[in-house]
Each structure stands twice: as C-alpha cells, then as structure tokens.
Amino acid sequence: MKRLIITFVILCAVVIAGVGAFVWSGVYDIGADAHHTKPVYALMQALRERSIDHHAKDVVVPNLGDPQLILKGAGQYAAMCTGCHLAPGMAENEMRPGLYPLPPELAKFRPDPREAFWVIKHGVKMSAMPAWGASHDDATIWSMVAFLQKLPDMTPAQYKDIVAKAPQDHDMDEAGGHSHSHGGAADEDAHGAAAMEGMAATGQAGHSHDAADGDAHEHSAAPAVEAPLSMEGMKPGAAPTAEAVARTFQTALQHGDREAVLALLAPDVGVSEGGHTQTRDEYVAGHLGEDIAFLKAAKLTPVSLGSMPMGDTAMVGSESEIGATMKGKPVTLRSREMLKLRKDGDSWKIVSVQWQTTPTTGE
Structure with missing residues (x-):
C-alpha cells in the first residue's frame, strides 16, 4: 500500500512538472485563429453550458411583455450587442470573423430568459462576452432579455423601426x-x-x-x-x-x-x-x-x-x-x-x- 501511494505521488509530481514545463515553454498557440481540437472544444462547450444552466436556475424572470421594456432593450441591443451578435438584415462585419468562439447570431434563435440574463450580467470567461452587470443595473439587463425574445420574429425593417423609436442609451x-x-x-x-x-x-x-x-x-x-x-x-x-x-x-x-x-x-x-x-x-x-x-x-x-x-x-x-x-x-x-x-x-x-x-x- 505504501509503495502504491509513493508511486501515485511520483506520478502526480511528474504530471504537474510536465504541465508546468509545457506552459513555461510557450509552445501552445494562444492565438484566436488557432482553434481548439474537437475534444477540447467539446469539453469547454459542455463546461460552459452546464455552468450557465447551474448558476441561472434560480433566476426569477419578471414580466417580459411590457412594450416599454422591449423598446428600451432595442436601444441597448443596438448600442452594445450588434457588433458581435448582428441584427436582422445586418451583414458580417470585420470584427466577427476574428472572434473565437464565434458569437451566436441572436436573431436566429430565442434564448432562455434566465440563461440570457445570467450571461449578459456575468459574461463568459475567455470569450468576447463582457459582464454588463458591472456597468448596468438588472432592470436594463432585463430590457435586453425582453427584446431578445422578440428579435427572432423581426424583419430588417421592423428592427430598424423599433431601434429608431427606442429611448437613448x-x-x-x-x-x-x-x-x-x-x-x-x-x-x-x-x-x-x-x-x-x-x-x-x-x-x-x-x-x-x-x-x-x-x-x-x-x-x-x-x-x-x-x-x-x-x-x-x-x-x-x-x-x-x-x-x-x-x-x-x-x-x-x-x-x-x-x-x-x-x-x-x-x-x-x-x-x-x-x-x-x-x-x-x-x-x-x-x-x-x-x-x-x-x-x-x-x-x-x-x-x-x-x-x-x-x-x-x-x-x-x-x-x-x-x-x-x-x-x-x-x-x-x-x-x-x-x-x-x-x-x-x-x-x-x-x-x-x-x-x-x-x-x-x-x-
């Protein structure tokens, strides 16, 4: 038993030393244009999805049908989100292709309100998604969530119209x-x-x-x-x-x-x-x-x-x-x-x- 413990400790030390040497060598390509291998990407995807689901499960969703709330969210979305997530009728820009992982186009699906609120408020580590909760209150974040529930049903003309009517940031x-x-x-x-x-x-x-x-x-x-x-x-x-x-x-x-x-x-x-x-x-x-x-x-x-x-x-x-x-x-x-x-x-x-x-x- 003692020999087994010693062997385990030695193996752990070797693994730690190996990882340390790999990190210190700098050979790993940290560039955003050098994508993860499929197994690593799948692991990180699962980690992100499970983490968001776990932390958002207790979020209480308010009434998201208030027209004024949706209108405010339209202005917030246009000001802060379109550079990464686009909008109806908006073509690809120069920035998005260089982001990894590529941000989702939010006009193409309707996100879960609890998860959307949590992600907007807290952001996602090692991605381009900032924690907007550091500079915006919950009411403003909920306005964006409310708008996201309507966005997939909008035509380009409807999107431009609601943004034009939205209150200033x-x-x-x-x-x-x-x-x-x-x-x-x-x-x-x-x-x-x-x-x-x-x-x-x-x-x-x-x-x-x-x-x-x-x-x-x-x-x-x-x-x-x-x-x-x-x-x-x-x-x-x-x-x-x-x-x-x-x-x-x-x-x-x-x-x-x-x-x-x-x-x-x-x-x-x-x-x-x-x-x-x-x-x-x-x-x-x-x-x-x-x-x-x-x-x-x-x-x-x-x-x-x-x-x-x-x-x-x-x-x-x-x-x-x-x-x-x-x-x-x-x-x-x-x-x-x-x-x-x-x-x-x-x-x-x-x-x-x-x-x-x-x-x-x-x-």
Whole structure:
C-alpha cells in the first residue's frame, strides 16, 4: 500500500512538472485563429453550458411583455450587442470573423430568459462576452432579455423601426454635462433648471463670457454626483472612418462652417447638453450658432480620441482642453464629447451628440 501511494505521488509530481514545463515553454498557440481540437472544444462547450444552466436556475424572470421594456432593450441591443451578435438584415462585419468562439447570431434563435440574463450580467470567461452587470443595473439587463425574445420574429425593417423609436442609451442620458445660458427668457425656460441643479450640486456658478454674437455663453460645471462620460472600451483607430467624421465635425464647429456641421448631422440626431436633449431643428435654431461663437473665440487642444465599432453604428469619444476667457479672466476647461454615428450608405451620420465640460483652472 505504501509503495502504491509513493508511486501515485511520483506520478502526480511528474504530471504537474510536465504541465508546468509545457506552459513555461510557450509552445501552445494562444492565438484566436488557432482553434481548439474537437475534444477540447467539446469539453469547454459542455463546461460552459452546464455552468450557465447551474448558476441561472434560480433566476426569477419578471414580466417580459411590457412594450416599454422591449423598446428600451432595442436601444441597448443596438448600442452594445450588434457588433458581435448582428441584427436582422445586418451583414458580417470585420470584427466577427476574428472572434473565437464565434458569437451566436441572436436573431436566429430565442434564448432562455434566465440563461440570457445570467450571461449578459456575468459574461463568459475567455470569450468576447463582457459582464454588463458591472456597468448596468438588472432592470436594463432585463430590457435586453425582453427584446431578445422578440428579435427572432423581426424583419430588417421592423428592427430598424423599433431601434429608431427606442429611448437613448440611459448611460449617455445621465452623462451629459455641457450647458449653455444666453440670457433670453426662452433659453432660461429650456435650460435653467438643469443649470441651476448643476450649480446647487457643486456650489459653483457657471462660467460666462461674451461670445462673438454678443450673447453671454455659459458653461456650468457638471454636478458632483454626475458620472463622467465613459470612454471605456474605445481604442484609437478602432473605427477610423467614424473618427474622421468626428474630427470633421469638431473642425467645422471651430471654423464656423454651419453647412459642414449640418451635412454630418442625421435628421433624427439628438444633441444633449446639461441633461437636456434637443432635436436637430432645435439645436440648429439655437445652440449651434452659440457653440460656433464660443469655439471660435477659444483655443481647443485635443487630448485623446478613441472609437468602438458596433456593426452599422460606432461610438467615438474624445477629450479636449479648452482655453477661454470668461468675465475677463482666463480659464481652462476639460471637455468630453461622445458621438454615436450610423452608417448611411458609404458615409457616416451623427445620430447622437453628448457634451460634458468642467472647469479645471480659473474658477
């Protein structure tokens, strides 16, 4: 018996040493284009399926038939999921073929609600599936699950229609912090509440200066409780054509080229400033001219720019430093801009603009 135990210990030591030597040698090809052998893949597939089934078994499914819940989920899916999982009528993109294992096309089957919720919330190790629960609450995740139950029955036209009607991404709605005040009564009605909330939260008044058209242009500090616009997941050059459009948009604003700005804005664009979202017509009639006047009088220095492709849409985030004069004093502002762009034929159109500007010096 003693000899058997010794033999077993020696065998274990040899196996451990062999595995260690194999790992240390680096000969194993970890590249995503070097696929697993069929036995290894089958083992990992079984492990994943059994793990998800085990951990999701106690998930309590709410009512998924609420139209508003489904509508919200449509917007979330379009913003976060189509790059990997596609959508009705969406062609393969440049990213998907390089993913291993290949993400499933969610328009081709109806996932179990409990398992879908668990996977979306917790993600899957060693795959491209992130744990969205780290940045999204359960209600938002359930909205995506509700939408997934309807997705397989949608035509491309129906999918585009519901996404167009979906509310803007909650995270981006909450992030806006760029606000303007121009002294007029109508402008105060539209933006005064947001600006006053920002001042109350920070204990600071906004910064105003005389713009080129003579109006007082104000950038209120973002509320202290407000989360900054996040550029998580964005990388320089990830969506180069969309980034080029973003740069053109910024340059057009700086140079006062209204026609160039209008050419880049989609008819259904939403422009969010200080928590208030304007339509294209509202923005063009008011704040576009004021933004142009402000930027023409200021010095803008780009700090960073990154993007994230998502099928027929892309997110482009940028950060800049703005030097300006307000109330006769020089100030430095840190500005973040988040653009959502949609493929329109061979070009890109901006469908969402988010600004957040905070003072860094000169207060």
